Amino acid sequence: MVRLRALWVAVATISACVSAGAATYYEEQGQLIRGGRSVAALGPNLFGDKVNLYTGATEFVQTDVSLPGNDALPIAVTRRLSSGVAAQEVSGLFGRWDLDLPRVQGIFSTRNGWSIGGASGNNRCSNFVSPGTVRGTNLSSYWDAPEYWRGSMLYVPGQGETEILKRAPFSPPGPSDGYTYPLLTRDFWNIR
Structure with missing residues (x-):
């Protein structure tokens, strides 16, 4: 009985340490789902547009795929649409959009x-x-x-x-x- 109780205390201690130190898969998934529902303050990029103050061109930037990593280097597929670019000049995989490289x-x-x-x-x-x-x-x-x-x-x-x-x-x-x-x-x- 003493051994069983000592084993139970050891398992409970390990379980408490693991749950306090790292979030579970379900907790992280819940945070990602709730993060999309949060309301952010309205700012200058309300519609996703940016204005180049040097040239006056308006551009839109859209990230299609983003993989979170463990360092500051982003891994993403992002595309950009700039105003003033004629449709016949650009014929890539994204149509008039250009890869953001x-x-x-x-x-x-x-x-x-x-x-x-x-x-x-x-x-x-x-x-x-x-x-x-x-x-x-x-x-x-x-x-x-x-x-x-x-x-x-x-x-x-x-x-x-x-x-x-x-x-x-x-x-x-x-x-x-x-x-x-x-x-x-x-x-x-x-x-x-």
């Missing part, structure tokens, strides 16, 4: 593309200048770079896009890893 983007001519052409070569990363004048398809019209080019932009999900700038002599120093970083953004992203 980090990228470098800009407005460039279809004739010259990403290259800068001319005597300076095609290496845009080393020769970070405007793309230059572009001739029209009939070769009688032309556009100067300030008429169509707003600069090269770095887009980071959740942070938006920011212009890539050429590092000036008075700019803050880049990382001290032995490499030179000729480009940076206002948010101090260093690019080489």
Whole structure:
């Protein structure tokens, strides 16, 4: 009888420690279900839209799949719809929506593309200048770079896009890893 009572006390103690330390599967599931019913305060992103104050474009961001992990790195499939993008320009898996991935983007001519052409070569990363004048398809019209080019932009999900700038002599120093970083953004992203 004494052994049985000692065993019962040991099981009860272990059970109390386990239930106090970690939530059960059913408790976690209940929290997830109740979390969707909570009412949040109305804010500036009431309809899920964001306005880029630099370009004036409106965009919508939708997360379709999100897997919780045990660190700060999110694992998710997120898509983005920006205003001003013509339907014929985008033909991906999400239609007019674009995958929300980090990228470098800009407005460039279809004739010259990403290259800068001319005597300076095609290496845009080393020769970070405007793309230059572009001739029209009939070769009688032309556009100067300030008429169509707003600069090269770095887009980071959740942070938006920011212009890539050429590092000036008075700019803050880049990382001290032995490499030179000729480009940076206002948010101090260093690019080489």
